[in-house]
Amino acid sequence: MKVNKSGIEEGSMIEVTEDGKTVLVANVGGSFYAVGSVCPHMRCQLQKGTLEGSTVTCPCHGSSFDVTTGKIVSWVPGMSKALASVSRYLGWAKDLKTYEVRVDGDYLEIS
Numbered sequence: 001m002k003v004n005k006s007g008i009e010e011g012s013m014i015e016v017t018e019d020g021k022t023v024l025v026a027n028v029g030g031s032f033y034a035v036g037s038v039c040p041h042m043r044c045q046l047q048k049g050t051l052e053g054s055t056v057t058c059p060c061h062g063s064s065f066d067v068t069t070g071k072i073v074s075w076v077p078g079m080s081k082a083l084a085s086v087s088r089y090l091g092w093a094k095d096l097k098t099y100e101v102r103v104d105g106d107y108l109e110i111s
C-alpha cells in the first residue's frame with residue numbers, strides 16, 4: 001500500500017483502504033505509524049476518534065491504543081474491573097494490528 005504522506009499533518013491520522021485492507025496511518029511527531037483502523041471492542045472506526053500524542057481514542061466507548069505499538073492503553077474505560085479481567089482472559093481485549101511503514105520520498109510504503 002502506497003500513501004502520499006504530504007496529506008497527513010503532524011498530530012493527525014487518516015484511514016486508507018486498498019485491496020480490501022483498511023489501515024489507520026498516524027503522524028506522531030513527524031514519524032508515521034500504521035495500525036488496524038477498526039476498534040477491537042465493537043468495530044468502530046478509530047479514524048473518527050482522537051489522536052493525542054501517540055494515543056488514539058475510540059469515539060464509541062473510549063478504548064485507547066498506542067499507535068506506535070498497537071498496544072491497549074485503556075480498554076473500555078468505565079467497564080467494571082471484573083468484566084475487564086474477563087475480557088482480557090477471553091481474548092476480547094485485543095491490541096491493534098501493526099503494519100510496517102517505510103518512507104520513500106513523499107510516499108509511505110505500508111506492508
Ligand code: FES
Pocket residue numbers: 039040041042043044058059060061062063076
Ligand atoms: S468500539 Fe471502540 S471502545 Fe467500543
